[in-house]
Amino acid sequence: MRSLWQIARDLWQMAPAFRLALLYLVLLAAVALALPWLPLGYGPNELDLEQTYQAPFGWAAEPDKPRHWLGTDGLGRDVLSNILYGARTAFAISLPVMAIASLIGLTLGASAGLYGNRRLHLSRAVLAALVFGLLPLAYYGIYLPMLLFSQGAAYSDFILTGMAALFFTLLLVLGLRALFKQLPFLNQKTPFPADELLLRLIEVQTSIPRLVLILVLAAIVPPTLLALSVLLVLTFWTGTARLARAEMLRIRELPFFEAATSLGFTQRRLLIRHALPHLLGPVLVAFSFGLAGLLMLESTLSFLNIGVSTDLVSLGRMIAGIRTNTAAWWLVAIPGAVLSVTVLALQTFSYYVLRSLQNKK
Amino acid sequence: MANFVFRRLLLAIPTLWFIASAIFLLSKLMPGAFGSEHLAQQEAGYYSRSDAASRDHSYRLFLKTTGQDLPLFYFSITSAAMPDTLHRVFPERDRAFLQKLSWQYGNPDAAARFFRSLKTLETDLSETERQQVQEHLYMIYSHREAADLQQATAGIAAKLPATNISRSKNLESSARLLASPSGYTYLLPSVQWHGDQNQYYRWLSGLLQGSLGTSLRDGRPVATVLGEAIGNTWWLLLASMAFATMLAMELAILMVRRSGRMWRSTLLPSLFLLDSIPLFVLAILLLVLLANPAFLQLFPVYGMGYYNAFDQSWLEQLSQWLQFMALPMICLVLANLPYLTNQFYQAVTAVAGQDYIRTARAKGLSEHRVIRRHMLRNALLPVITLLADFLPALVAGAVIIETVFAIPGVGRLLIDAVLTRDYPVIVGIVVIVAVFRLLSHLLSDLLYALADPRIRSHAS
Numbered sequence: 001m002r003s004l005w006q007i008a009r010d011l012w013q014m015a016p017a018f019r020l021a022l023l024y025l026v027l028l029a030a031v032a033l034a035l036p037w038l039p040l041g042y043g044p045n046e047l048d049l050e051q052t053y054q055a056p057f058g059w060a061a062e063p064d065k066p067r068h069w070l071g072t073d074g075l076g077r078d079v080l081s082n083i084l085y086g087a088r089t090a091f092a093i094s095l096p097v098m099a100i101a102s103l104i105g106l107t108l109g110a111s112a113g114l115y116g117n118r119r120l121h122l123s124r125a126v127l128a129a130l131v132f133g134l135l136p137l138a139y140y141g142i143y144l145p146m147l148l149f150s151q152g153a154a155y156s157d158f159i160l161t162g163m164a165a166l167f168f169t170l171l172l173v174l175g176l177r178a179l180f181k182q183l184p185f186l187n188q189k190t191p192f193p194a195d196e197l198l199l200r201l202i203e204v205q206t207s208i209p210r211l212v213l214i215l216v217l218a219a220i221v222p223p224t225l226l227a228l229s230v231l232l233v234l235t236f237w238t239g240t241a242r243l244a245r246a247e248m249l250r251i252r253e254l255p256f257f258e259a260a261t262s263l264g265f266t267q268r269r270l271l272i273r274h275a276l277p278h279l280l281g282p283v284l285v286a287f288s289f290g291l292a293g294l295l296m297l298e299s300t301l302s303f304l305n306i307g308v309s310t311d312l313v314s315l316g317r318m319i320a321g322i323r324t325n326t327a328a329w330w331l332v333a334i335p336g337a338v339l340s341v342t343v344l345a346l347q348t349f350s351y352y353v354l355r356s357l358q359n360k361k
Numbered sequence: 362m363a364n365f366v367f368r369r370l371l372l373a374i375p376t377l378w379f380i381a382s383a384i385f386l387l388s389k390l391m392p393g394a395f396g397s398e399h400l401a402q403q404e405a406g407y408y409s410r411s412d413a414a415s416r417d418h419s420y421r422l423f424l425k426t427t428g429q430d431l432p433l434f435y436f437s438i439t440s441a442a443m444p445d446t447l448h449r450v451f452p453e454r455d456r457a458f459l460q461k462l463s464w465q466y467g468n469p470d471a472a473a474r475f476f477r478s479l480k481t482l483e484t485d486l487s488e489t490e491r492q493q494v495q496e497h498l499y500m501i502y503s504h505r506e507a508a509d510l511q512q513a514t515a516g517i518a519a520k521l522p523a524t525n526i527s528r529s530k531n532l533e534s535s536a537r538l539l540a541s542p543s544g545y546t547y548l549l550p551s552v553q554w555h556g557d558q559n560q561y562y563r564w565l566s567g568l569l570q571g572s573l574g575t576s577l578r579d580g581r582p583v584a585t586v587l588g589e590a591i592g593n594t595w596w597l598l599l600a601s602m603a604f605a606t607m608l609a610m611e612l613a614i615l616m617v618r619r620s621g622r623m624w625r626s627t628l629l630p631s632l633f634l635l636d637s638i639p640l641f642v643l644a645i646l647l648l649v650l651l652a653n654p655a656f657l658q659l660f661p662v663y664g665m666g667y668y669n670a671f672d673q674s675w676l677e678q679l680s681q682w683l684q685f686m687a688l689p690m691i692c693l694v695l696a697n698l699p700y701l702t703n704q705f706y707q708a709v710t711a712v713a714g715q716d717y718i719r720t721a722r723a724k725g726l727s728e729h730r731v732i733r734r735h736m737l738r739n740a741l742l743p744v745i746t747l748l749a750d751f752l753p754a755l756v757a758g759a760v761i762i763e764t765v766f767a768i769p770g771v772g773r774l775l776i777d778a779v780l781t782r783d784y785p786v787i788v789g790i791v792v793i794v795a796v797f798r799l800l801s802h803l804l805s806d807l808l809y810a811l812a813d814p815r816i817r818s819h820a821s
Contacts (some may be wrong), residue, residue, distance in 0.1 A: 139438060139550055147440055147547070151464045164548055204376050207795050211757035212775065216787050219779040220387050296639040303641050304764060306779055322645060327655040336642035344637035351633075 004281060007356050018352040021345040028342065032088040041066025041078065044085035044313040048076030056330045071330045073321040079330060083338050086299075086315040093225070094294035097232045102287050104233070105240025110279060112198040112241075113248025114271055118191035125180035125187060126173075133173040140165035198245065202238045210235050211297070218307035228307045232294065240286045247282050251275050281357045288350040292343045299339055315339050365810075366803065373799045377792070384791050385564055388784040389433050417452065424451055427577065428563055432555040435562065442547035444469040450476075458502060466507075467546055482517075493520050564788075573792065574785040578778075583789040586774065591793070594763070594770035597686060598755050601693035605701055606748065608694065613705035614732055617713060628702075636699035640758055644692045644765040652688060660688045689766045693758055697751070704747055708740040715739075742812055749805025753798040 011018045031038070042048065048068075056071040056079065070079040144161045180186040205213075214231055221227040251257055252275075260274045302308045302316030310317070315335040322331045424430045430451065439447070444463055450456040455476075463472035479501065486494070497520070500513040567574060573583035615624045638646075652660040661684060712718065713736060721735045760772035767773070771790060778786040 140548075143438070144440065144547065147443075147464075151461065160545070161548070200376075204379055207376055207380055207798055208791060209754055209757040209794065211760060212791070212794055215760065215775060215779050216384060216791060217387070219782055219784075219787060220390075292637070299639060300641050300761060304761075304776060306776070316641075319642065319645060322649065326649055326653050329649055329656075332642065332645050332649055336638070336646060339642060340638045343639070344634065347633070347637055 003277075003360075004284065007281075007353060007360075011352050011356060015352055017348055021348040024341070024345045025349065028087060029091070031084060032091055035084055035088055038084075040081045040084070042068070042081050044077065044081045045311060046077065046081075048072060048078070050076065052076045053325060053328050056334070070334055071328075073318060073328070073331055074324050077318075079318065079334055082313060082318050083315065083335055085313040086318060086335065087338060087342065089312060089314050090295050090298050093229060093232075093298055094291055097229050098236065098287055098291050098294055101233045101236040101290070102240045102283060105237040105242075105286075106244045106279065106283055108198055108237070109241035109244030110248045110271060110275060112195045113245040114252065114267065114275065115192070115194040117193045117195045120192040120194055121189045122192045123177075123188070124185070124190050125177050125183075127190075127192070128180055128186060129173045129176035132176055133169045136168040136172055137165055140168060195245070198241065202242060205235070205238055211300070214297070214301070215304075215306060218301070221307075223307055223309055225308070225312070228301070231307070232297070236290055236294065239290060240283060243282055243286050244279055247279055248275060251278050281353070285350045285354045285357065288346050288353075292346040292350075295339065295343055295346070366807070369803055369806065370799075373802075377795050377799065380795055381568070381788065381792050382561070382565070385784075385788050386433070386561065388787065389560065421451060427575070428560060431563070432553075432559045433561060434559055435556070436552060436554050438550050438552050440547045441549035441551040442467060442469060443551075444473040445551070445553055446473060455480075464547070490521060568792070573789040576783055576786050578781055578783045578786075583785050586786060587771065587789055587793060590769060590771045590774045593768055594756075594759050594772060597689060597693070597762070597768070597770065598752065598759055600686070601690045601697075602748075602752060602755060604690065605694045605697045609698060609701035609705050610737075612698075612702045613709050614737075616706055617709045617732065617736070618728060632699040632702055635695060640692070640696045641761045641765060643696060644689075644762055647688060647692055648765060661685055686768075689762045689768060692762055692765075693755065696758060697755070701751070705740070705744060708743050709736055712736050712740045742809070745808050745812065746805050749801045749808075752801045753794065756794055756797070 012022070048065075051065075051068060051072055052074055054068050054072040054076075056069065058068070058071065068078050068080070070083070072078055073082075140161050144164075145158060148157050148161065208216075213235055217231050217234075218228070221231065257270070257274055260270055265274075299314060299316035299319070302312060302314035303320045305317075305320065308314065315338065318335045319332055322328055325331075421430075430449065439445075442463055443460060447456060447459060450459055459472060459476045462476060463469040466472060483491075483498070491498075494517050497513040497516040500509060500516075504510050504513065564574065571584075573587070575582050576586050579586075612624075612628060615621055616628060618624075650656050652658060709732075718731065718735055721731045726735075756772070759770060760775060762768070763770045763772035764776055771793070774786065775790050777783075778790070
């Protein structure tokens with residue numbers, strides 16, 4: 001943690017581009033947070049049908065109305081407030097999505113790298129029992145709550161199914177384990193192929209390009225923000241997982257880690273106290289690179305009008321407005337510039353952090 | 362070598378099967394089959410004078426011909442509180458109603474019987490009778506309390522003379538429904554076995570025989586629809602890929618030269634800048650600037666300009682194609698240039714420090730010859746895998762480009778299919794993209810083995 005802080009301070013003093021990028025990001029974050037209290041003339045979804053396609057910095061404004069500083073689109077929506085609120089929406093979606101995806105990727109990748117294919121030994125009986133235990137868990141834990149929800153059931157029913165899910169799953173797993181232990185084949189310990197499983201999972205997911213996968217899944221789920229966020233998390237964790245796995249494989253061979261292992265620490269302590277501090281730097285880089293990708297993807301999706309509702313204020317929606325009037329250049333130039341500069345700032349930030357991490361090694 | 366290829370193909374099949382099946386099953390789990398919203402429209406459109414009953418009939422016919430009335434998988438596990446026959450009830454509105462009934466009264470058999478008698482009653486009603494009991498029917502469909510149901514059925518019985526058998530049956534079954542106790546039957550699962558008369562089996566066996574199904578939108582085979590679209594995308598991707606690779610290579614060579622300091626200090630930052638512009642913004646920007654009468658009309662705006670393609674020689678056709686494809690290709694090249702150039706540059710600089718390069722320079726070879734003959738050949742090795750990985754990733758770019766420039770290719774087909782929920786086409790595109798990726802990986806392995814004798818001997 002301290003080393004990251006050190007890196008940031010060094011970069012701040014050495015690289016002007018890094019300073020600029022960081023300042024811009026902080027400024028944008030401050031504006032986005034304080035947006036509801038800023039004195040803007042118009043709301044983002046407010047229609048001003050008398051002033052459509054106003055060019056920016058036009059001085060011929062109506063006297064009794066606030067001026068549209070950056071012009072308006074085809075329905076008279078103010079470009080300035082749409083940009084600011086659009087940036088706010090983009091960050092409100094991307095930050096939590098990327099945080100959750102990074103967490104999932106870090107956990108899976110680090111444990112796969114630590115345990116490898118033959119370090120985690122599990123009893124075959126337990127594994128087989130767990131596989132069977134998935135059945136009642138899926139029925140009582142997923143199917144029934146969804147059914148209850150669609151029928152508007154009372155809370156007591158939800159609690160009942162939750163208890164049933166735990167009870168039946170535990171019963172089945174414990175009962176089957178006792179039963180399976182009697183069989184000679186199943187009563188053995190076998191290495192659990194954690195690494196292989198993770199790699200297979202990533203391979204399946206990345207066999208389809210990410211945008212195509214999201215488009216396809218967006219046709220299946222209802223177009224709500226929550227569903228879209230879940231989709232994005234499901235498609236974005238793989239990058240961090242891959243990186244964390246590779247870093248973990250490297251760290252595992254370092255002398256200090258071998259020393260810690262030979263001192264007989266538990267795997268958990270090894271992971272959290274010894275490996276995690278070294279993983280944080282690369283994960284931070286992956287986080288900000290991924291954030292830039294997410295910002296682009298979110299605006300692309302809202303530009304294509306897929307997976308989001310049309311009243312979501314977004315930079316992509318504003319840019320899509322140019323299709324009805326190709327002379328309105330400000331609908332592309334201004335939101336596009338804001339989007340590109342934000343992405344550029346994020347990429348500059350991660351580029352410098354990555355470079356100084358590599359130099360330190 | 363053949364052994365290696367065979368093993369690679371064999372390993373890829375489970376991945377392909379898994380992802381295609383997952384997309385297929387997921388797409389079917391979503392409520393709202395294709396065309397169900399069309400059915401829900403109450404008023405007839407301008408062209409159709411049909412009433413609700415005939416629309417209902419044609420919808421059922423549509424479901425039957427497309428096989429959508431079959432159960433989804435070999436078996437299904439549902440709650441015991443739901444009737445077994447639920448998956449056979451269409452349209453979705455009726456299914457939801459039956460589900461509500463059986464949930465509310467906790468007795469699936471009585472609910473199913475009441476539902477059937479209600480439907481028979483409705484079909485037996487004449488137009489004037491329907492007018493009379495409309496209000497009560499509406500009450501039955503939307504009731505929340507048991508008392509409302511009782512009141513509504515009593516109302517129907519009072520309004521109509523009880524001569525018809527179906528009416529008395531209706532009342533009787535409603536009485537049974539009300540009498541049944543509500544309990545915790547929903548906690549019990551009920552398993553049904555459907556055999557091979559299910560949608561998944563049909564789809565998979567069709568896929569193994571090379572059929573991707575038929576499009577729900579126009580009833581044509583998905584293979585035909587895809588075949589029409591794939592040509593445009595394929596040539597667009599291939600041409601822009603070739604351009605981008607050549608350009609990136611030349612730029613990398615310019616930068617790696619000893620006198621290339623100026624190139625390095627200008628090109629690298631501008632490529633970094635280019636990399637942060639999203640593809641759709643870039644495409645729209647170029648479209649607005651270069652194909653717009655308000656600014657500069659260098660290129661035609663939209664589409665492919667088919668209308669007079671018949672009486673032209675191939676040269677004219679090609680020039681027309683190029684005219685329309687130039688701007689999309691420029692976009693794709695520009696969008697992929699930063700990444701490619703960076704990779705090439707890194708590969709070349711990694712080689713530039715090697716001993717044999719110093720030897721070549723010491724021999725007094727010209728800079729040109731050192732770079733082209735000595736550096737490039739070794740530097741290109743890692744790039745081969747990169748290119749093969751890159752081609753499928755370009756598909757994502759093609760989706761955006763084809764939408765912006767209205768090119769009738771696979772990307773636009775995907776967007777259209779997603780917007781209309783034409784699932785057979787979507788699944789077909791997923792299969793094609795996955796196969797494409799698989800083949801390009803295989804190709805890269807082969808090329809790599811051809812280029813590097815060490816790998817060839819290692820693999821066999």
